[in-house]
Amino acid sequence: MSPGNAMVVALAASVLSAQAAETPTPRQVALRCGRLIDGKSQAVAENAVVLVEGDRIKQVGPGVAVPAGAEVVDLGRSTCLPGLIDNHTHILLQGDITAADYDDQLLKQSIPYRTIQATMAARTALMNGFTAMRDLETEGAMYADVDVKTAINRGVIPGPRLFVATRALAPTGMYPLTGYSWELRVPEGVQIADGVDGVRRAVREQVKYGADWIKYYSDRRYFMRDGALHSWANYSDEEAAALVGESHRLGRKVAAHAMGREGIESALRAGADTIEHGYGLDEQLMDVMIRQGAYWCPTIFVGAYVAEGRAAAGAPIWKTMVDVARQAFGQAVRKGVKISYGTDAGGYPWTESQARELSYMVRYGMTPMQAIQSATSVAAALLDQQDSLGSLEPGRFADVIAVAGDPLRDVAELERVRFVMKGGEIVKRP
Numbered sequence: 001m002s003p004g005n006a007m008v009v010a011l012a013a014s015v016l017s018a019q020a021a022e023t024p025t026p027r028q029v030a031l032r033c034g035r036l037i038d039g040k041s042q043a044v045a046e047n048a049v050v051l052v053e054g055d056r057i058k059q060v061g062p063g064v065a066v067p068a069g070a071e072v073v074d075l076g077r078s079t080c081l082p083g084l085i086d087n088h089t090h091i092l093l094q095g096d097i098t099a100a101d102y103d104d105q106l107l108k109q110s111i112p113y114r115t116i117q118a119t120m121a122a123r124t125a126l127m128n129g130f131t132a133m134r135d136l137e138t139e140g141a142m143y144a145d146v147d148v149k150t151a152i153n154r155g156v157i158p159g160p161r162l163f164v165a166t167r168a169l170a171p172t173g174m175y176p177l178t179g180y181s182w183e184l185r186v187p188e189g190v191q192i193a194d195g196v197d198g199v200r201r202a203v204r205e206q207v208k209y210g211a212d213w214i215k216y217y218s219d220r221r222y223f224m225r226d227g228a229l230h231s232w233a234n235y236s237d238e239e240a241a242a243l244v245g246e247s248h249r250l251g252r253k254v255a256a257h258a259m260g261r262e263g264i265e266s267a268l269r270a271g272a273d274t275i276e277h278g279y280g281l282d283e284q285l286m287d288v289m290i291r292q293g294a295y296w297c298p299t300i301f302v303g304a305y306v307a308e309g310r311a312a313a314g315a316p317i318w319k320t321m322v323d324v325a326r327q328a329f330g331q332a333v334r335k336g337v338k339i340s341y342g343t344d345a346g347g348y349p350w351t352e353s354q355a356r357e358l359s360y361m362v363r364y365g366m367t368p369m370q371a372i373q374s375a376t377s378v379a380a381a382l383l384d385q386q387d388s389l390g391s392l393e394p395g396r397f398a399d400v401i402a403v404a405g406d407p408l409r410d411v412a413e414l415e416r417v418r419f420v421m422k423g424g425e426i427v428k429r430p
């Protein structure tokens, strides 16, 4: 090494050490939790500390020392849990019990107006303890979900971490708006795509504009036959396989709306990663799901919520589907199907509690701990985010919530979240 080089190295080293001296210690926050459910283990820790440094969890447990200078938050009378994850939402929808509710939003509200409402939905969700959501299509609002996600990530508005599906896909004539005069051009609730080339191009376009997930509608026209829920599959096997194959090739997983047997079978044959609603699941289809590692997002509450209104509007099948879903859920829990929390919030108004689903899951056969894990660690695994989200462990994002009571005694306690931290920032205090 020449003397000149040595000088440069010495200079560089002194600059580095000066920088190191100026780098402030990241902000530390210590949450003192009376009880702690970590989202993964069955055990409940007493008098535990969650030590947060910057946006991540540094240490968790009963024996963790609180460093000098750390801000201490006393949650000693509360139960701490990981932030909740909802893997089926529609922030750009404000309830659609009937077709008229749905059509009104697409025909009478502009996308900017709907997006303003979506920002309120995102805020509501976060304040209720949902720190991450997979938003499964904008229902005619194009790519506005990508914009809401960007605004949240840049700190412009408060909201959960969003994983967005943008426009979703269905073939011509198989998704609203339908029933209007052929002389009118009305908005579509999805991106219409037909044929192998058509679905491939649509997937590419959605990925280009920011889709984290691809969603498509595998079926419609639900009916009961021989005690089972059936449906009409929307896509041919060739189209469905091309849609899923192209998504996977571009590194995106696929969510399939599938209610009845034919729709679920078609989606699983194509290799869809998650089955949405899936009320018509039977044991044979559950075995296929387990073999393929597919997840089920059951969305039980929304089915019960819309049933009366849709029956009154001339579709009594929705009342039958409530019973069918309850049976399927119990069977799936016993068989060990991977069940992720998903509510379809937006399919019912955002003023309803997004945590209501938990009580239904417990009533239908889960333990409160199973229901909590479905909304934390299992939901994070569906998103391939298990190293960042869904559990209170060192290295994970500091997404932490707290409730006053014991959610293992009454899971509805999670409808009254009192403390919310997202990425180390406290957004709601008791």
Ligand SMILES: [Zn+2]
Pocket: 088, 089, 090, 136, 344, 347
């Ligand atoms: Zn939905």
